[in-house]
Amino acid sequence: MVETDYYSLLEVSRDADEKTIKSSYRRIAMQCHPDRNPGCKDSEAKFKAISEAYDCLKDPQKRAAYDRFGHAAFRNGGQAGAGAQDFGSFSDIFENIFGEFMHGQQADGRRNVLRGSDLRYDLEIGLEDAYHGKKIDLSIDSTGPCEPCDGTGAKAGTTARTCTMCNGRGQVRANQGFFVVERTCPSCRGAGQVIADPCDRCRGEGRVERQVALEVNVPPGVDEGTRIRVAGRGEAGVRGGPPGDLYIFVHLARHPIFQRDGTTLFTRCPVSFTTAALGGTIEVPGLDRKKHEVSIPVGIQSGKQLRIRGAGMPVLNARGQGDMVIQVEVETPTKLSARQKELLEEFRATETGEECPASKSFFGKLKALFDG
Numbered sequence: 001m002v003e004t005d006y007y008s009l010l011e012v013s014r015d016a017d018e019k020t021i022k023s024s025y026r027r028i029a030m031q032c033h034p035d036r037n038p039g040c041k042d043s044e045a046k047f048k049a050i051s052e053a054y055d056c057l058k059d060p061q062k063r064a065a066y067d068r069f070g071h072a073a074f075r076n077g078g079q080a081g082a083g084a085q086d087f088g089s090f091s092d093i094f095e096n097i098f099g100e101f102m103h104g105q106q107a108d109g110r111r112n113v114l115r116g117s118d119l120r121y122d123l124e125i126g127l128e129d130a131y132h133g134k135k136i137d138l139s140i141d142s143t144g145p146c147e148p149c150d151g152t153g154a155k156a157g158t159t160a161r162t163c164t165m166c167n168g169r170g171q172v173r174a175n176q177g178f179f180v181v182e183r184t185c186p187s188c189r190g191a192g193q194v195i196a197d198p199c200d201r202c203r204g205e206g207r208v209e210r211q212v213a214l215e216v217n218v219p220p221g222v223d224e225g226t227r228i229r230v231a232g233r234g235e236a237g238v239r240g241g242p243p244g245d246l247y248i249f250v251h252l253a254r255h256p257i258f259q260r261d262g263t264t265l266f267t268r269c270p271v272s273f274t275t276a277a278l279g280g281t282i283e284v285p286g287l288d289r290k291k292h293e294v295s296i297p298v299g300i301q302s303g304k305q306l307r308i309r310g311a312g313m314p315v316l317n318a319r320g321q322g323d324m325v326i327q328v329e330v331e332t333p334t335k336l337s338a339r340q341k342e343l344l345e346e347f348r349a350t351e352t353g354e355e356c357p358a359s360k361s362f363f364g365k366l367k368a369l370f371d372g
Contacts, residue, residue, distance in 0.1 A: 021058065022058065042320035114191060114241040115244060116143065116241060118244040121246060123216075126252075126255070127252060130218075131287040133218055133222075138215075140212050143209050143236045146202035146208045148201050151207065152199075155197045155198065155200065160194060161196065168193065170188060219317065223260070230245065268327045269284060275296055284308070286308075292324070300330070302328060306325070306326045312324050
């Protein structure tokens with residue numbers, strides 16, 4: 001499943017202060033509030049997502065937990081906000097902090113099993129792939145069950161015995177004053193069983209290192225920092241324990257034409273000075289592989305932005321698309337023919353100053369300043 005980064009949802013950097021986060025949340029909330037977009041499911045979903053993100057990041061303790069553990073910090077009973085998905089227990093947090101203390105048990109309760117570690121993979125894709133989505137083949141270094149011992153860790157023909165130190169519990173207790181401290185059994189390392197004759201290949205671990213090939217579906221609309229969770233594709237557990245998960249962190253390669261801000265695509269487009277003066281139309285190709293016709297108003301100035309609705313990035317896990325914003329850059333010609341120069345000289349001879357009001361105003365102010 002795909003988990004969108006809270007900072008990306010609120011369009012702020014990870015070091016943003018509380019005031020910046022609050023301001024950005026209010027701005028986006030006003031844009032997508034259901035009352036302003038009646039009947040729009042996309043706006044409703046986005047409003048719900050940013051509310052969840054803000055509820056987490058406005059709280060210093062929740063934000064600290066999120067910065068360290070991501071969405072896993074609020075699984076199964078976490079307080080990241082209504083609608084949060086893919087939650088596990090708070091033992092996931094303690095697993096990262098205290099490691100050996102938090103190991104799950106098999107359903108039959110006979111012995112503890114050691115879950116495999118989660119894996120992280122940083123994936124860089126192009127903006128086009130982020131727009132259309134893509135299936136990508138990966139090869140990662142991981143661990144898998146040992147075939148000779150079938151993942152048990154014991155040599156073929158032998159079995160493990162119950163650990164006598166912890167009686168199969170995987171943990172031992174010790175009294176310290178008024179407290180009882182429980183820690184992982186040092187004899188069986190929390191497995192509850194001891195292997196007298198370990199497998200020669202895996203040396204009793206029940207798992208071996210190997211390369212794993214898998215196909216990952218990158219959905220349309222992913223952004224920088226989007227995390228894709230692939231359940232059960234992390235490292236294999238010790239002696240038949242459940243595998244961990246694979247977390248793929250998406251990074252976007254720099255695009256030669258477009259810059260992205262959320263679902264909005266920005267680009268700078270040079271326009272000839274004659275088109276800027278007289279108006280006209282230009283064609284701008286988008287990531288949707290279509291040519292978008294844009295009308296240039298008469299007398300447009302450099303820096304003016306024109307918006308193409310629905311030509312931006314798709315919304316992740318929802319319907320709808322953002323916009324494409326074109327910033328006009330009026331280009332002054334550098335190579336003119338003799339005839340073109342002649343025509344421009346004729347135009348200059350007819351200028352009264354009213355054609356360029358900004359220039360007239362500026363030089364008028366300068367004249368008044370020096371005359372004064």
